[in-house]
Amino acid sequence: MDERIGLRERKKQRTREAISNAAISLFFDNGFDQVSITQIAAAAEVSRRTLFAYFPAKEDLVLxxxxxxxxxxxxxxxxxxxxxxxxxxxxxxxxxxxxxxxxxxxxxxxxxxxxxxxxxxxxxxxxxxxxxxxxxxxxxxxxxxxxxxxxxxxxxxxxxxxxxxxxxxxxxxxxxxxxxxxxxxxxxxxxxxxxxxxxxxxxxxxxx
The missing domain is CATH 1.10.357 (Tetracycline Repressor; domain 2)
Known part of the structure; x- marks a missing residue:
């Protein structure tokens, strides 16, 4: 049971990092205000709903x-x-x-x-x-x-x-x-x- 929890947490952390990394890369290339949530979700290969589950606000992707x-x-x-x-x-x-x-x-x-x-x-x-x-x-x-x-x-x-x-x-x-x-x-x-x-x-x- 503990091992399964550990695997889930590691998977969640990897997803969180993938979303953040995709967002930061887009922000560096295009500017924060010019990048949409939809573009970030597509780059990270997740849904908008999943993205907001990890980062409730766009600013949180950076901060x-x-x-x-x-x-x-x-x-x-x-x-x-x-x-x-x-x-x-x-x-x-x-x-x-x-x-x-x-x-x-x-x-x-x-x-x-x-x-x-x-x-x-x-x-x-x-x-x-x-x-x-x-x-x-x-x-x-x-x-x-x-x-x-x-x-x-x-x-x-x-x-x-x-x-x-x-x-x-x-x-x-x-x-x-x-x-x-x-x-x-x-x-x-x-x-x-x-x-x-x-x-x-x-x-x-x-x-x-």
Missing amino acids: HRIADHETESGRVLRERPGAPLATLRAHFLDGLERRDPITGLNDAPEVLALYRLIMDTPTLAASLLRYRENGKQALEEALRDKENLPQLTARLAAAQIMSVQWALSEDNYWRIAGGTSADDAYPAARAAAEQGFDQLAGGLGGFL
């Missing part, structure tokens, strides 16, 4: 590629011991060192193309705000649960922390998009991250 990072800060805070700001600083700096795409410090062509698609498509950029709001809420909840902070204090802290992380990531992306390699951009990116978290510590040190 699911970063969905694992949606609530990452809150998850990291819950899973790791230590003071919240120190924990999140260490995690972000580690991401820079690993060239994690979510930090913006990644010059792989496929990563740059995906970010360019998101940034250059108004509907995708707007949907990204929903992902960011979910991330902020997850961090707020983690701060309340782990640090026993009042709701308003946790909300304001989460907003400040996530805003700094997003600003750092976007600056890194634009630096890379401008032609700087990830390796060459790393020292400045690390220095900016240290400054960003230092400023957070100056304002939030009494709480976190």
Whole structure:
């Protein structure tokens, strides 16, 4: 029984990846707004109904590629011991060192193309705000649960922390998009991250 469930899950994952890959390829070639759901379904060899079962909205075909990072800060805070700001600083700096795409410090062509698609498509950029709001809420909840902070204090802290992380990531992306390699951009990116978290510590040190 468990083996059959495992096979079904793997098949579903393969179908999901095939749909997403077909969509991303079409978006890269033609632009997000110029590609229809019908075209994506045909390219992936599935029905429209099957496509929507995996991806309820067209934007999800792109943004699911970063969905694992949606609530990452809150998850990291819950899973790791230590003071919240120190924990999140260490995690972000580690991401820079690993060239994690979510930090913006990644010059792989496929990563740059995906970010360019998101940034250059108004509907995708707007949907990204929903992902960011979910991330902020997850961090707020983690701060309340782990640090026993009042709701308003946790909300304001989460907003400040996530805003700094997003600003750092976007600056890194634009630096890379401008032609700087990830390796060459790393020292400045690390220095900016240290400054960003230092400023957070100056304002939030009494709480976190």
